[in-house]
Amino acid sequence: MPCRLKNRCRPLNQREIALNSKICVEMDSSIGQIALHGDGPEKLFSFDGVYYMDSTAEQIYNDIIYPLVENVIEGYNGTVFAYGQTGSGKTYSMQGDEKIPVQKGIIPRTFEHIFEAISTTENTKFLVHASYLEVDFKGPVPPK
Template sequence: MSEVCVRVAVRIRPLLRRELLHRHQVCVRVAPPGSGQVLLGPDRLFSFDHAFGPTAGQDEVYESCVQPLVESLLDGYNATVFCYGQTGSGKTYTLGGGSQDEGGIIDRVAQDVFLLLAERKSDGSVEATVRVSYMELYREELRDLLDMNTDYKELHIREDEKGNTGKKKKKKL
């Protein structure tokens, strides 16, 4: 795996039917295709590790951004896919897919993890425990999306006095 710890991809969704009916205009596009650059309006250029236009399929996004993470998982590395964007920007579609025929990142990761584990286990050299988290942070409230009984208020993000998140270190006496 390369030395880059964080990679950023942007996916531009197509205009929705209601946006087309209201004659909204496309204001963001990948330019030039394959460059990892996005053009906002006529002249604001932004660079990313990956940039996907409205016609990019789930396969292309998964194979470019996530599949290498799955392969590194089985080599002992941790991996996180973090989706960020405003409501309606396409996060759920990218993660969960639009239909059973075109699964999203979650479906593909689960399938690949267990296929790769089965391949490695066939020679008897691998024993694995799989742990998965699917969290939503919305308006500073955290929810475990894999636990249907979890209320937003039940999970808390903990910060120390310096604003750091995570476990507090115990002081040695």
């Protein structure tokens, strides 16, 4: 499965709503493009696919992750990489809100998918190895 670059814009959070924050992106899913409006000239970014704020966790999983996990179950390696500045929606997409089943993120859905497939497969042994790494650059650490 080739590498694909997808973008998901999360909805405004409660803090942003309370501050009357404005949405500063326009998306064109037909060409996989995001236009960022803010101070200065408009900036355009292109992706293999874009998902707007009303996209559900289930839609994201089914469109992007499900085929990847199916390949993993067949023995291939798979990686999902979330990138963005603090507060941009990485945790929102990857972990979701497990207390609200429809808002479960990619990680819990992936584990459910893998272990459901394992439980229904006969005469096959599986070795599951998963890792999760979060890198957070909050600035230099002062020397001790």
